[in-house]
Amino acid sequence: MKFSKTIKYFPFYMLSVLPMQILYFLSNCVYYFIYYMIQYRIKVVLDNLRKAFPEKSEEEIKDISKRFYRHFCDIIFESIKTLTISKEEAKNRLSLNNPEIIEDLLENGRNILLYAAHQGNWELLVYLPLMLTYPSNTFYRPLNNSYFNGLVLLIRERFGVRCVEEFKGYRTIIAQNNNPxxxxxxxxxxxxxxxxxxxxxxxxxxxxxxxxxxxxxxSKKTNDVVLFPRFNKIKRGHYQLYFEMIEEFPSHSEGYNIVVEYARCLENTITQSPEMWLWSHRRWKLSEA
Known part of the structure; x- marks a missing residue:
């Protein structure tokens, strides 16, 4: 099975074995192509940025957009590198700022819900099993293209993360509630x-x-601790992950406090480093009735 997947995704394995310096050179090339030549979703990005930061000048908005596209291209090649990256290099590229918060919770038998976002390089969350020796699931929305969906699963599951389709998420979490x-x-x-x-x-x-x-x-049903994982970029290709508490005892939380606190954490993070959020996503397709 491993050999057949290697053959199937051979071009990406060939890319993955290249040194990061070369991958970042390719990332620069892709950036110039998608930003200046095909202008991939640039209207969406600029519209999202203008509405999110009305106080910023047009020059500032364009500067953020350029930094976003550079970061976005880096994510693509950093993710491809995961196909062949060594465990040692992976741990060198992602460090945990406050691992004690998550280690103490797990050691005390508490299940954890990482309420994450398309911020930093979210794909590097698949490195967590290298640092925290506990089972890890991630819930995802399958891609329409089966070939690239398979590639994404191959990358995300390489270090032990189990990928579960989003429609199975509720049942999966409830079923594991009695797991010791x-x-x-x-x-x-x-x-x-x-x-x-x-x-x-x-x-x-x-x-x-x-x-x-x-x-x-x-989380209110299971009482699993809810944490927000926030990425800080130390330098190109090196990130630090900080875990922010959203709710330690969700069953005691009232109403929609958890989702409201998540939105607050995410907004604060985006404001601090706007280039590291996924502005090309059509986030506001749904309008309030």
């Missing part, structure tokens, strides 16, 4: 929800924004 071994579950919470989904509207980046209620509902 504590588990980390990761949910990305900043996608644009579907109209018929359970949602809550928050004030976020100067707009009324819909957020999925899934993590709010699940």
């Amino acid at each position: 071994v504590p588990v980390m579950n990761c949910i990305i919470g900043d996608q644009s929800p579907r109209r018929k989904s359970a949602i809550h509207w928050c004030n976020f980046l100067n707009r009324k924004t819909a957020f999925y209620l899934g993590a709010n509902i699940i």
Whole structure:
């Protein structure tokens, strides 16, 4: 099976074995191509930035957009590198700022829900099993293209993360609630929800924004600790991950406090390092009725 996947994704394995200096050179080339030549989703990015930061000048907005596209291209090649990166190099490229918060919770038998976002290089969350020896699941929305969906799964599961399709997320978390071994579950919470989904509207980046209620509902039922993983970029290709407490005892939380606090954490993080959020995503497709 491993050999067949290597053959299937051979071009990406060939890219992955290249030194990071060469991969970053390729990233620079892709940046110039998508930003200056095809202008990939540039209208979406600029519109999102202008509405999120109305106080910023047009020059500042364009500067953030350029830094975002550079960062976005780096994410692509950093993720491809995961196919062949050594465990030692992976741990060198992602350090934990406050690992004690998550280690203490797991050692005390508490399951953890990482309420993550498309911030920093979220794909590097798959390195966590190298540093925290506990089962780890991530819930994802399958890509329409089966070939690239398979590639993404191959990358994300390489170090032991179990990928679970989002529609199976609730059942998976509930089923593991009686497991004697504590588990980390990761949910990305900043996608644009579907109209018929359970949602809550928050004030976020100067707009009324819909957020999925899934993590709010699940954590209140399971009482799993909810943490927000925030990326800081030390230098190109090197990140530090900080865990911010959203709710330690969700079953005691009232209403939609968890999703509201998540939106606050994410907004603060974006404000500090705006280039590291996924501005090309059509986040505000859903408008308040």
